[in-house]
Amino acid sequence: MIKSALQAARGQYSPKLPKALRGSVKVVLGEATQSVSDQEAIKELFPNTYGLPKLTFEATTEAVEAKPINVGVILSGGQAPGGHNVISGIFDGIKAIHPDSKLYGFLMGPDGLVKHNYKELTADIIDEYRNTGGFDIIGSGRTKLEEIEQYDKGLEIIKKLSINALIIVGGDDSNTNAAVLAEYYKSIDAPVQVIGCPKTIDGDLKNEQIETSFGFDTATKVYSEVIGNIQRDCNSARKYWHFIKLMGRSASHIALECALQVQPNIAIVSEEIEAKNLTLDDVVTSIAEAVAKRSAKGDQYGTVLIPEGLVEFIPAMKALIAELNDYLAHHEAEFRAVPADEQRAYVTAHLSEANSALYASLPATVARQLTLDRDPHGNVQVSLIETEKLLAEMVATKLAAWKAEGKYNGKFAALTHFFGYEGRCAMPSNFDADYCYALGRTAACLISAGVTGYMSSVQNLTAPAEEWIAGGIPTTMMMNMERRHGAMKPVIQKALVDLNGKPFQYFVSKRAEWAENTCYVYPGPIQYFGPSELCDQPSETLKLEQSK
């Protein structure tokens, strides 16, 4: 691997470590815990790992008995900046506990455990990856650990390698599965602990215990860098509206955080659209109104941030898609026989009145995509919709209608962007580098403490890193029962944007001003070597959430 100058320089960085983790550690037991809801159901499903106490680690000068620990680590799901630091934190943590400890990485996600693909991660390998982005040290994958056969297959290699603990680094689903795995291994007295680490750039694995998931900070800073650059261009050329879609299908945390960082003219928060039961036309109209208002002042330019999952949060769109799925499933052959240029009229004629009107309002490309580009099960693929283009086109159509009515007399030209892959493997910010390393060190302490079914937890994150609080949270504590594929399942509650929370409320207090005026902020690229107030800041979301 040829290293860039920055990689070489970052290789020398020592993550800032919470005081509690700098030497020997003692465990402080908290109160026994309950799941966030559905306590009886969760307790029944997790008889061996339910109700455990929260743990906190504190520094101690007492001698701690130590023996070598063998650990297996899995990276599960989409990449997030800082994964390599979790791994180097685990490595340094178990080596600090005992120099004969060993770390194995299972390759390409949970599949590596099931298929026994692994490699030992030695110091020379670890040193190549400290403070770098990506999950390429062992790769990642999306195989779900949900079947007993997988668990048993995994146990074979765990026993063969004398692994004491498995650490699963993943999002809400992966950590749910880790909890189920912990319960299973405990129930059969398998001598292996299972520990989770909270990863996701989407920011939706967050609760009272997990202040933020790792990667969110870096990814949103990368997106805000390029959005800021676009805004500066927008404000220099003064002739385009930029419609910018941001990764994050299941929640709008990324779009909200970027909005707080760059102060765009408009930012859409899907959770609000759903809560207010707004239609696609409502969304389009509100953007068009903002465009018209700025235009009247002579400003024919602006920026709109759009969460990737928007369409799936619009109740009327969900209803349309449900009816489309249902209708096409029962009339596939008939539909296929309709000549191409009559298909749209055919679909419009066969939908209920409300859905028909909505379908007719969609741009031709999107209407075609919904009916033609369906998945192997025949289902409409909402994720294929280029929401940024859909909105830009519908706003243009709306403004053209207003122009014809004499209600608007501006110019509207739109450009579209989508940022996702640009941020998932960025080099972690100092915050994520420190946070991830601390999560890894904490995971090592949890193993040393002998527990299973816990997630590594580092809290007090807006304070300087030395004051961060390290501990463990029983994963069952974050669970509730939800319907998935038709059956009730215990899952970690996903954190949507809290419409009563401080980050959203701050945004609400500012957005009228941002829409009308040009209040752009240009954050620029992540800096690693400058003053602390520039290089060590947590996300705006976290700062607002923890503000008094």
Next chain:
Amino acid sequence: MIKSALQAARGQYSPKLPKALRGSVKVVLGEATQSVSDQEAIKELFPNTYGLPKLTFEATTEAVEAKPINVGVILSGGQAPGGHNVISGIFDGIKAIHPDSKLYGFLMGPDGLVKHNYKELTADIIDEYRNTGGFDIIGSGRTKLEEIEQYDKGLEIIKKLSINALIIVGGDDSNTNAAVLAEYYKSIDAPVQVIGCPKTIDGDLKNEQIETSFGFDTATKVYSEVIGNIQRDCNSARKYWHFIKLMGRSASHIALECALQVQPNIAIVSEEIEAKNLTLDDVVTSIAEAVAKRSAKGDQYGTVLIPEGLVEFIPAMKALIAELNDYLAHHEAEFRAVPADEQRAYVTAHLSEANSALYASLPATVARQLTLDRDPHGNVQVSLIETEKLLAEMVATKLAAWKAEGKYNGKFAALTHFFGYEGRCAMPSNFDADYCYALGRTAACLISAGVTGYMSSVQNLTAPAEEWIAGGIPTTMMMNMERRHGAMKPVIQKALVDLNGKPFQYFVSKRAEWAENTCYVYPGPIQYFGPSELCDQPSETLKLEQSK
């Protein structure tokens, strides 16, 4: 304006200045110059500004007579990182010459000169914009200064404000127009000098005298940051081919520079495609072969860099587009009467054999776009073609055919990206901040030297900034005669990628290895505060060009 932490920190940065510009300056006259070709024709068109000597500035301890200078500055064309530093360099330069000097900014490009829209740029305004990206201090625009009426209109405000010199910051076209303006004002004895500054992120304003245009360094570093992030994702998930289009229609310098920085699997250089007279199918086949070769080793992922102007460099595509334009111009009504789903067959049936086959090979969306989305003059709009999607789709089709023939047995999934606006207004790298500031200071010296029809020139750019050589180049020296809109015009010769030059030759020596193996480099974001070997490096292109 709310400043980001980085903006605030960058406000404190003092650009590194060449030794020669640190105090009083004396002018060293070089030899009289000739245009690069068509000497007689250019000389005839520029009787007053042709054949002037090159100038170099040297430090002097002699007292220099000084009087206040009034300067007007215009930002012309697309944004490029560092424009604000050119302006702060001019400001500091003319203030150093005499504290009563004044700087006026004409607003929103050359239009501001013609329409008399301007503002005085005072110290408090200048200080807000030092070392920031964007052109928003005065805005930019694309109006071309080509008519005598514009020149005369401009002269009115120049006289009214007692402006001694006009500085036009722009690309090759804007600097060509600046030279024509200089000649015109000189020919009518108007008491105003005209000086150009070489700006363009595309990198195509480059020659023996202009080592690089400003903005190229920063923009390519921003693109390389996000491409590097995508490559790290690619190498972690190991399941996608990323097709990444990069801004730069008239030359492939950006794609080549990014390739040198990130070592992708494939990078296309349009100039090579044209020189070798390759077809679209040749390009698609060579990508598909690389995909198949990696696939055979188990690597179902990779990256392809594509210059924005590719399609216009493929001789066969140019021929197709010419015939389409011609045919549709003469059969518009007939074509419009063809039913939508028969249009493609209709077009295919009416083109010459070679063009018909090429048209038939295009994906449906592109074929439709070429015939339907024409500009107001009825011309095919090549720039609308999403080349990255076109190539991804055609590679998929080719691989599917090979699979059917049993020649290929891999998986191919592609994602596409386009980066342009993300880099044009980025905060300038130290290199661009220093280079632009020096260009501005040099422009002030050229005004002080009393010359007109010159471009500000700073050379020896791979040496430390203190050793850079500042001077002026007669713009006519860079000119030749080219056919534009049917008539021969004097223009600055555009610099395409030199296929015999060191940057391209280095790429050629490496590309087979990069295609087959995974040699990605991850440059990460631009750093401003770290060690010099990290923060002050010029582009790879410049380093290779100036290497012995």
